[in-house]
Amino acid sequence: xxxxxxxxxxxxxxxxxxxxxxxxxxxxxxxxxxxxxxxxxxxxxxxxxxxxxxxxxxxxxxxxxxxxxxxxxxxxxxxxxxxxxxxxxxxxxxxxxxxxxxxxxxxxxxxxxxxxxxxxxxxxxxxxxxxxxxxxxxxxxxxxxxxxxxxxxxxxxxxxxxxxxxxxxxxxxxxxxxxxxxxxxxxxxxxxxxxxxxxxxxxxxxxxxxxxxxxxxxxxxxxxxxxxxxxxxxxxxxxxxxxxxxxxxxxxxxxxxxxxxxxxxxxxxxxxxxxxxxxxxxxxxxxxxxxxxxxxxxxxxxxxxxxxxxxxxxxxxxxxxxxxxxxxxxxxxxxxxxxxxxxx
Amino acid sequence: xxxxxxxxxxxxxxxxxxxxxxxxxxxxxxxxxxxxxxxxxxxxxxxxxxxxxxxxxxxxxxxxxxxxxxxxxxxxxxxxxxxxxxxxxxxxxxxxxxxxxxxxxxxxxxxxxxxxxxxxxxxxxxxxxxxxxxxxxxxxxxxxxxxxxxxxxxxxxxxxxxxxxxxxxxxxxxxxxxxxxxxxxxxxxxxxxxxxxxxxxxxxxxxxxxxxxxxxxxxxxxxxxxxxxxxxxxxxxxxxxxxxxxxxxxxxxxxxxxxxxxxxxxxxxxxxxxxxxxxxxxxxxxxxxxxxxxxxxxxxxxxxxxxxxxxxxxxxxxxxxxxxxxxxxxxxxxxxxxxxxxxxxxxxxxxxxxxxxxxxxxxxxxxxxxxxxxxxxxxxxxxxxxxxxxxxxxxxxxxxxxxxxxxxxxxxxxxxxxxxxxxxxxxxxxxxxxxxxxxxxxxxxxxxxxxxxxxxxxxxxxxxxxxxxxxxxxxxxxxxxxxxxxxxxxxxxxxxxxxxxxxxxxxxxxxx
Numbered sequence: 078x079x080x081x082x083x084x085x086x087x088x089x090x091x092x093x094x095x096x097x098x099x100x101x102x103x104x105x106x107x108x109x110x111x112x113x114x115x116x117x118x119x120x121x122x123x124x125x126x127x128x129x130x131x132x133x134x135x136x137x138x139x140x141x142x143x144x145x146x147x148x149x150x151x152x153x154x155x156x157x158x159x160x161x162x163x164x165x166x167x168x169x170x171x172x173x174x175x176x177x178x179x180x181x182x183x184x185x186x187x188x189x190x191x192x193x194x195x196x197x198x199x200x201x202x203x204x205x206x207x208x209x210x211x212x213x214x215x216x217x218x219x220x221x222x223x224x225x226x227x228x229x230x231x232x233x234x235x236x237x238x239x240x241x242x243x244x245x246x247x248x249x250x251x252x253x254x255x256x257x258x259x260x261x262x263x264x265x266x267x268x269x270x271x272x273x274x275x276x277x278x279x280x281x282x283x284x285x286x287x288x289x290x291x292x293x294x295x296x297x298x299x300x301x302x303x304x305x306x307x308x309x310x311x312x313x314x315x316x317x318x319x320x321x322x323x324x325x326x327x328x329x330x331x332x333x334x335x336x337x338x339x340x341x342x343x344x345x346x347x348x349x350x351x352x353x354x355x356x357x358x359x360x361x362x363x364x365x366x367x368x369x370x371x372x373x374x375x376x377x378x379x380x381x382x383x384x385x386x387x388x389x390x391x392x393x394x395x396x397x398x399x400x401x402x403x404x405x406x407x408x409x410x411x412x413x414x415x416x417x418x419x420x421x
Numbered sequence: 422x423x424x425x426x427x428x429x430x431x432x433x434x435x436x437x438x439x440x441x442x443x444x445x446x447x448x449x450x451x452x453x454x455x456x457x458x459x460x461x462x463x464x465x466x467x468x469x470x471x472x473x474x475x476x477x478x479x480x481x482x483x484x485x486x487x488x489x490x491x492x493x494x495x496x497x498x499x500x501x502x503x504x505x506x507x508x509x510x511x512x513x514x515x516x517x518x519x520x521x522x523x524x525x526x527x528x529x530x531x532x533x534x535x536x537x538x539x540x541x542x543x544x545x546x547x548x549x550x551x552x553x554x555x556x557x558x559x560x561x562x563x564x565x566x567x568x569x570x571x572x573x574x575x576x577x578x579x580x581x582x583x584x585x586x587x588x589x590x591x592x593x594x595x596x597x598x599x600x601x602x603x604x605x606x607x608x609x610x611x612x613x614x615x616x617x618x619x620x621x622x623x624x625x626x627x628x629x630x631x632x633x634x635x636x637x638x639x640x641x642x643x644x645x646x647x648x649x650x651x652x653x654x655x656x657x658x659x660x661x662x663x664x665x666x667x668x669x670x671x672x673x674x675x676x677x678x679x680x681x682x683x684x685x686x687x688x689x690x691x692x693x694x695x696x697x698x699x700x701x702x703x704x705x706x707x708x709x710x711x712x713x714x715x716x717x718x719x720x721x722x723x724x725x726x727x728x729x730x731x732x733x734x735x736x737x738x739x740x741x742x743x744x745x746x747x748x749x750x751x752x753x754x755x756x757x758x759x760x761x762x763x764x765x766x767x768x769x770x771x772x773x774x775x776x777x778x779x780x781x782x783x784x785x786x787x788x789x790x791x792x793x794x795x796x797x798x799x800x801x802x803x804x805x806x807x808x809x810x811x812x813x814x815x816x817x818x819x820x821x822x823x824x825x826x827x828x829x830x831x832x833x834x835x836x837x838x839x840x841x842x843x844x845x846x847x848x849x850x851x852x853x854x855x856x857x858x859x860x861x862x863x864x865x866x867x868x869x870x871x872x873x874x875x876x877x878x879x880x881x882x883x884x885x886x887x888x889x890x891x892x893x894x895x896x897x898x899x900x901x902x903x904x905x906x907x908x909x910x911x912x913x914x915x916x917x918x919x920x921x922x923x924x925x926x927x928x929x930x931x932x933x
Contacts (some may be wrong), residue, residue: 094890137604150764155913278799278800278802279798279799279800280786280787280792280793280797280798280799280800281798282729283779283786283800284786286775286779287772287775287779290772290773290774290775291767291768291772291773291775292770293768294768294769294770294772294783295772295783296732296752296772297730297732297752297761297763298783298784299752299753299756299784299787299788300753300787301751301753301776380736406439408440409439409440410439412439412441413437413438413439413440413482414443414482416437416441416443417435417436417437417482417483418482418483
């Protein structure tokens, strides 16, 4: 636990340091830049709320990837599952109208169903034709990308709009801010808590984790590895789909071109940085959201281009992932040296 | 400093495997030119580590090494070989698809002026070496077609080809049958006569006494003593090795077996290359009986275990436990009847990175109703803790916490957890695949006691073992697997090590 925290703080600190050097080299003031970065993501009125809201798709797709990786399933279909989840929410919100108390849960379920359906397709291919989910989920991303684009440019297009987008979904399906905070934050936190519970308290979660660590042992122990594989695909697909639903319901309230942005790939990256830990995924997701949210403000105040954030993220990932093993090995080596010296 | 007559001396070697496993604790040892020097000790005593330190495979923390009067510290095995020290590892590291001569010259091939492999010359060189050391090998045979003993010869020849004068052999007899061991020893003696120095690692005391000039005993990373082979006895060596007196007696009490619990009918398994891996296996194990499957590794043991456990579907035939046909059933259903201790703890028996508790509760989490809450949705982790404590108490597991990772336990304690988990399933049939592999003497004794205890409880036990001593100690009946066939089925008190060895080697009672 302490080691993980050291690892994370070290990574972030190094990234900020390298970022500062780059800014100095180009004649910018790093202190002022970082001040505006954190001002606009944490300390200004309602900026914290924006950061949290922006974290929702990052954390949910990250959670999806973390759960899959920790269970030994290579689901890399979060981008596609997110889009299909968003499409299902849009469809539900365009054609069905219920009072908000029913509409919101209904749309949440639609989002999860959409994502699970898309992931389930990959699971089906694996079970029926023994096709690796790794490649199938990646390919399904492309299909989802162009399928949703077709859907919003043709059958679902808002005729009054100039670019490809659907009309807005029914107002009873919108997630309105309560005070400054969007309720999607609560749904994200509930998803993290729920998944933690499934992973650590459910019988199935136990089997998933052990299968991720040693699938032959799990199989010989009587775990139904094949059935678990399908469940993991469906659950992680549902999480990515939920991310898409949240983007639509909390954000533009319609499906517009480029809706998925880079959320899902960032989510996969977060899962890797978090070493597939669920709580770590939440924390790193929030942290990346600080970077991304603050970047816009930073660009407003200073002359530093917001692309610097991409650099900061990349360096954070590299330092944390590279130092994770290295830190362990170094600490172990130091302990061994100390022990050896004690012999004389 | 190093005395002149010593060829190699290792002084005050300390090796700590990170983070804090003290593998070698101030070990000093020296080897003389032209001797056969045995290193004995239990598993984990540090024999292999010491030799890997010398060979440059493992870096060491303290101490120094002198070789031919010069201080050396090999950074990699290549340097050691160049200096004339070669090591044959426990696992044979050859390319099966290559021929004997190809394997031998690989890495230092004779070439013509264009840098191409000079095949003729290579064959000739290898042929000369085979002649010189009288190794009875066919240089053109493919390694996959020759016996394990012959492969070992290839490994040795590979080093001799590189003009190595010091040979280190790590447990060379572990893979051999009783008949092959004297042949290896004759070859080693010939090598000694031609001026080679041989260091060989073993934990089998008879062999050590028969072959070596001097013997060094290691225990728990420390050197206990170096003795002249002519001036010691097996009993004394055993006491030095273990630190107390060891009994070599079977405590198996006579017992009449009950009904048939486990049975196979015409079990066949053909693998993808359509070669028979298991051929018409007819096997019966009665209640209160231990049946041992003897055989050289790779004669179908793996396929038999996989078929019984449900990892592979047999091509034809049936498997029964307690009159239930389990040939087609799911693994979880089999686990209601079969307890299974696999040979490889880290691969099949446990998840090394999971907690001890999570390893202890495997299978029970589905079969034991006390683990199950909410109709199987939730796991009862309170009960899991109680259950783990039970295993720890009953099987005397030494551990820091049941929440620490499984890999932090010693091999013996890992095996106790696995054995405890499987015994508490309380199944009528137990499949034990090399249940004492890699354990120290104390743990082996403990595991043997447990196996005899469950035999007394009337369970049926099928044990696969490569260790004939263990087989004769425990088994009521011995069957021999040879090229996928059961070639012998003998009561253990009506046969002997030599006979079983012949079956293992040739598949027949009398060799042609």
